[in-house]
Amino acid sequence: MRAPRLLILSSLVAASLLSACASDSSIREARQRSDQQYAQSSISEEDVTAEIQFGRELAARILARYQMSNDQELIRYLNLVGKNIASHSDRPELNFHFTAIVSDEINAYAAPGGYIFVTTGAIKEMRDEAELAAVLAHEIGHVTEKHIVRAIGIKGADSSALSGISKLLGASNDPSRVAFSQAMDKALNYLFENGLQAEDEYQADSTGTLLLTQTGYDPTALQRYLDRVKKQRKQLNIVNKTHPSFDSRLVRIDQLLTMEALSSEPNKVYTQRFNAQTKF
Numbered sequence: 001m002r003a004p005r006l007l008i009l010s011s012l013v014a015a016s017l018l019s020a021c022a023s024d025s026s027i028r029e030a031r032q033r034s035d036q037q038y039a040q041s042s043i044s045e046e047d048v049t050a051e052i053q054f055g056r057e058l059a060a061r062i063l064a065r066y067q068m069s070n071d072q073e074l075i076r077y078l079n080l081v082g083k084n085i086a087s088h089s090d091r092p093e094l095n096f097h098f099t100a101i102v103s104d105e106i107n108a109y110a111a112p113g114g115y116i117f118v119t120t121g122a123i124k125e126m127r128d129e130a131e132l133a134a135v136l137a138h139e140i141g142h143v144t145e146k147h148i149v150r151a152i153g154i155k156g157a158d159s160s161a162l163s164g165i166s167k168l169l170g171a172s173n174d175p176s177r178v179a180f181s182q183a184m185d186k187a188l189n190y191l192f193e194n195g196l197q198a199e200d201e202y203q204a205d206s207t208g209t210l211l212l213t214q215t216g217y218d219p220t221a222l223q224r225y226l227d228r229v230k231k232q233r234k235q236l237n238i239v240n241k242t243h244p245s246f247d248s249r250l251v252r253i254d255q256l257l258t259m260e261a262l263s264s265e266p267n268k269v270y271t272q273r274f275n276a277q278t279k280f
């Protein structure tokens with residue numbers, strides 16, 4: 001079993017690399033356009049370190065709430081798929097980490113710096129690798145666009161949120177420790193209680209869909225997944241309080257696919273490989 005699995009996994013990367021060339025330039029242009037509204041000054045090394053440290057601390061709090069999966073094959077698979085997508089993002093300085101948390105909830109979380117979590121409940125709802133890639137790409141979008149960091153709103157010397165966090169981490173006085181702890185509570189609130197702004201979610205959907213396409217996966221995978229979860233939630237009567245309505249997200253993704261003519265892109269879904277790697 002081991003040898004074929006390794007072969008399959010190495011072909012995953014090769015296939016994605018091969019299929020990534022098709023329309024790189026048009027997708028890159030589209031991403032640049034979507035980035036323009038969030039144009040920002042360059043980030044210092046110190047700020048990136050602060051972002052990672054803050055994210056690591058937040059990731060620890062997320063793990064305190066859930067049981068982490070100990071399925072090493074699954075975690076290895078998530079990292080192969082996720083890191084491949086992240087390699088197409090515009091944050092090459094970040095080392096992304098992907099893991100599964102054992103929960104029936106259908107959800108995924110991202111902490112600044114590149115810490116991504118997906119529940120086993122969400123994975124059970126997926127039908128192929130493209131859908132898994134789509135969910136990971138949405139979360140990568142939250143990280144690359146620094147949604148949590150911006151939402152926390154601590155301002156540093158140059159009025160950027162990252163330098164604010166950097167300042168808090170560097171200080172050892174009580175007010176700074178209190179401010180850091182408050183920032184952490186705020187971040188947890190965005191993740192688990194009130195959610196981010198709807199616009200941030202739409203942006204993560206569009207950044208994610210463009211990354212997905214650039215990596216060579218089926219561009220409609222996020223749409224397919226959200227549509228299935230929407231129907232499932234109706235049945236279970238669960239309200240998703242941290243994200244805007246499924247309908248509004250689906251409409252926007254549809255607009256993006258039409259506008260960028262993405263539906264004609266390669267349609268790689270990798271169903272068998274997904275099924276072989278996600279047996280639980």
Ligand SMILES: [Zn+2]
Nearest residue numbers: 138142201204
């Ligand atoms: Zn989201």
